[in-house]
Amino acid sequence: MLRVRNVWWIGALAALVLFPLIETNPTYTSIGIFTLIFMGCATSWNMFSGYSGYINLGSAVSYGVGAYTLTLLADHLHVPGNGDLFWLIPVGGFAAMIVAVPVGLVALRVRRHTFVVITIAIFFVFQLSATNFSFTGGTSGLQLPLIPWLETNYNKPFYYAALAITVFAALLSFAVRRSRFGLQLLAIRDDEDRAAGLGVKVFAVKLTGFTMSAFAVGMGGALYAVFLGQIYPQFVFDPIFDISIALMSIFGGLGTLTGPLLGALVLESMQQYLTIRFSNGSLYLIIFGALFLIVVLFMPQGIVVYLSDWRSRRSARRAEGARVVVGEAS
Amino acid sequence: MTTLLSVDRISKAFGGLQALNECSLSVEKGSITGLIGPNGSGKTTLFNVITGYEKPDSGSVTFEEADITRVGPSRVFALGVGRTFQITRIFSRITVLENMLVATQRDEGWLRGLTRSKSSKSELAAAMEWLDFVGIDRLASQPAGSLSFGQRKLLELAYVLVADPDVILLDEPAGGVNLTLINEIADKIQSLNKGGKTFLIVEHNMEFVMNLCDRVTVMHQGTDLVSGTPSEIRNDPRVLDAYLGGSDDDDVEEAS
Numbered sequence: 001m002l003r004v005r006n007v008w009w010i011g012a013l014a015a016l017v018l019f020p021l022i023e024t025n026p027t028y029t030s031i032g033i034f035t036l037i038f039m040g041c042a043t044s045w046n047m048f049s050g051y052s053g054y055i056n057l058g059s060a061v062s063y064g065v066g067a068y069t070l071t072l073l074a075d076h077l078h079v080p081g082n083g084d085l086f087w088l089i090p091v092g093g094f095a096a097m098i099v100a101v102p103v104g105l106v107a108l109r110v111r112r113h114t115f116v117v118i119t120i121a122i123f124f125v126f127q128l129s130a131t132n133f134s135f136t137g138g139t140s141g142l143q144l145p146l147i148p149w150l151e152t153n154y155n156k157p158f159y160y161a162a163l164a165i166t167v168f169a170a171l172l173s174f175a176v177r178r179s180r181f182g183l184q185l186l187a188i189r190d191d192e193d194r195a196a197g198l199g200v201k202v203f204a205v206k207l208t209g210f211t212m213s214a215f216a217v218g219m220g221g222a223l224y225a226v227f228l229g230q231i232y233p234q235f236v237f238d239p240i241f242d243i244s245i246a247l248m249s250i251f252g253g254l255g256t257l258t259g260p261l262l263g264a265l266v267l268e269s270m271q272q273y274l275t276i277r278f279s280n281g282s283l284y285l286i287i288f289g290a291l292f293l294i295v296v297l298f299m300p301q302g303i304v305v306y307l308s309d310w311r312s313r314r315s316a317r318r319a320e321g322a323r324v325v326v327g328e329a330s
Numbered sequence: 331m332t333t334l335l336s337v338d339r340i341s342k343a344f345g346g347l348q349a350l351n352e353c354s355l356s357v358e359k360g361s362i363t364g365l366i367g368p369n370g371s372g373k374t375t376l377f378n379v380i381t382g383y384e385k386p387d388s389g390s391v392t393f394e395e396a397d398i399t400r401v402g403p404s405r406v407f408a409l410g411v412g413r414t415f416q417i418t419r420i421f422s423r424i425t426v427l428e429n430m431l432v433a434t435q436r437d438e439g440w441l442r443g444l445t446r447s448k449s450s451k452s453e454l455a456a457a458m459e460w461l462d463f464v465g466i467d468r469l470a471s472q473p474a475g476s477l478s479f480g481q482r483k484l485l486e487l488a489y490v491l492v493a494d495p496d497v498i499l500l501d502e503p504a505g506g507v508n509l510t511l512i513n514e515i516a517d518k519i520q521s522l523n524k525g526g527k528t529f530l531i532v533e534h535n536m537e538f539v540m541n542l543c544d545r546v547t548v549m550h551q552g553t554d555l556v557s558g559t560p561s562e563i564r565n566d567p568r569v570l571d572a573y574l575g576g577s578d579d580d581d582v583e584e585a586s
C-alpha cells in the first residue's frame with residue numbers, strides 16, 4: 001500500500017524530526033526554526049492565495065498580529081518564562097483569524113492587481129499603527145519573559161513547535177485541496193464569474209479561505225516572538241516577509257502542495273546560511289534574486305510543476321519509444 | 331402550458347447606450363424558445379440580466395413565480411436557471427471532470443464544502459454520465475485548457491446540465507462550430523427537451539433556430555420586435571426589415 005510518493009513524505013518528515021537530534025549546534029538549529037516557520041507560513045498563504053489566485057501581499061498582518069497577541073497576553077496574564085508561553089501560540093493564530101475577517105471583507109471586494117494593492121495598503125496601516133500606538137511599545141518594542149533553559153537544548157522545543165505548525169499547515173492545505181471547498185477556490189482562480197454562475201458562493205468561499213490561511217501564519221508570528229524574546233514593529237510587520245512568502249511559493253510552485261514547502265526550505269535556509277557564513281546581510285539578496293529570476297524565467301510555474309512536467313514528458317517519450325519498437329516489429 | 335420564465339419590460343443602459351429598452355419575453359415550460367436579432371440588439375445583455383450578471387435599470391424577471399430581478403448569479407443558478415456564454419467559459423487549469431464537479435451541487439451551503447470531499451460517488455457518476463452524453467468522457471482527466479474550441483462548448487453544456495437546471499439559456503451554441511457538431515448539438519438539445527428540459531436559445535444560424543424552436547422572439551435595438559412560431563417569423567416583413575436595416579452595432583454597420 002505504500003506508494004512512492006508517501007515514502008518521500010515519510011522520509012522528509014523523518015529527516016525533519018531527526019535534524020535537531022543530529023545537528024545540535026544552535027546556529028544551525030536556529031536556521032531550522034526560521035526555515036520551518038517560513039515553510040508553514042508559505043504553505044498556509046498558498047492555501048488561499050495559491051489556490052484562489054488572490055495574491056495577498058499583506059500576510060505580515062497575520063504574522064504581526066500573532067506575535068503581538070502572544071506578547072501582550074503573556075504580559076497581561078503574567079505568564080512565566082517557561083513552556084507555558086507555547087500554549088499562547090494557537091491563541092495568536094486565532095487572533096490573526098479574527099483580524100483577517102474585516103481585512104478580507106474590505107480587500108476581497110476587488111480583484112487581481114487592485115486586491116494586491118489593497119492588501120499592501122492594509123499592511124502599512126498595521127505597521128504604522130504598531131509603530132505609533134503606545135500599547136505596542138512603539139519603536140522600542142516589547143519584551144517577553146526570559147526563558148531560563150540551557151543553551152544546548154534551548155532550540156529544541158522551538159524547533160518542534162515550528163515543525164508542528166508546518167505539519168499542521170501542510171495537512172490543512174492537503175485536506176483543502178481534496179475538499180469541495182478547495183475545488184471552489186480553484187474554480188474562482190480560473191474564472192470567478194463563471195464559478196458564481198455555477199452556484200459557487202464566491203464571496204463566502206474567498207473570505208473563508210482568506211481567514212483560514214491567517215491561522216498558521218499567526219501561529220508562526222507568535223512562535224517567532226517567543227523564540228526571539230522581544231518584538232519590534234518593523235520585524236513582525238515586515239514588508240520583506242510579505243514578499244518572501246509569496247516568492248517562496250511562486251519559486252516552488254504556486255497552488256501546489258509541495259511548492260511552498262520546497263520553496264521556503266531552499267530559499268530561507270539558504271538565506272539564513274549565507275547571512276551567517278559571510279556575515280554580509282545583503283549577499284543573500286543577490287543570490288536570492290538571481291536564483292529567483294532563473295526559476296521564473298525558465299520554470300515559470302515553479303520547480304515542482306517543472307519537475308512533474310519533465311517526468312511526464314520523459315515517460316511519454318518512453319511510451320513513444322516503446323510504440324516505435326512495436327511498430328517496427330509488426 | 332405555463333410560463334416558466336418571463337421578462338417584463340426590462341431596460342438597461344450602458345452610459346448613453348440603451349442596450350435594452352422595455353424588452354419583454356416569455357418562455358413556456360417544456361419549450362425550446364429562440365431569441366434572434368441582429369448583432370448588438372441586446373440578446374447577450376438580456377441573458378446577463380436574467381442570470382444576475384447585470385442589474386437592470388427597470389423592469390422585472392420572474393422565474394417560477396419568484397421575482398429574480400436583482401438576484402445574483404449563484405442564487406439564480408441555485409434556483410434552476412443555467413446558462414452558457416457566447417464566448418465559452420471553462421475552468422482551464424483544472425481537469426474536465428473537476429469542471430463538472432464544480433457544478434454538481436447547485437444549492438449547497440458554502441460551509442458544507444469545507445467538510446466534504448470534492449465529489450460523492452453519485453456526483454462522480456452523474457458527471458461522467460453527462461460527459462458521456464456530450465461525447466467527451468474520454469477526456470475526463472485532461473486539463474480543460476487543453477480542449478479544442480468545440481470540446482469546450484460541449485464541456486460548458488455538460489457542466490450546466492449536470493446541475494439539472496429547469497431552464498437552460500444557450501448563447502450562440504452553434505457559433506464557430508462545424509456542421510457535424512452543430513447537428514450533434516441540435517440532437518442533444520432535442521433529446522433533452524423530450525426529457526422535459528426547457529431551453530432559451532440565442533443563435534444566428536437560422537436553420538438551427540427554425541428547425542429546433544417552438545417559438546421565436548426577434549429582438550431589435552433592445553426591444554422585442556415580434557414573437558411567434560418559426561413560420562410566422564419567417565414571413566413577417568418587420569423581421570426582414572430589422573435584418574436588412576443592418577446590424578444594430580454602429581461599428582459593425584460601418585464595417586459591412
Ligand SMILES: Nc1ncnc2c1ncn2[C@@H]1O[C@H](COP(=O)(O)OP(=O)(O)O)[C@@H](O)[C@H]1O
Nearest residue numbers: 344347349368369370371372373374375376579
Ligand atoms: N458591459 C457593457 N458595457 C458597455 N456596452 C455594452 C456592454 N455590454 C453590451 N454592451 C453594448 O450593448 C449592446 C448590446 O450588446 P449585446 O447584448 O452583446 O448584443 P447581442 O448579444 O444581441 O449581439 C451593444 O451595442 C454592446 O456594445
Ligand SMILES: [Mg+2]
Nearest residue numbers: 373374375416
Ligand atoms: Mg451576443
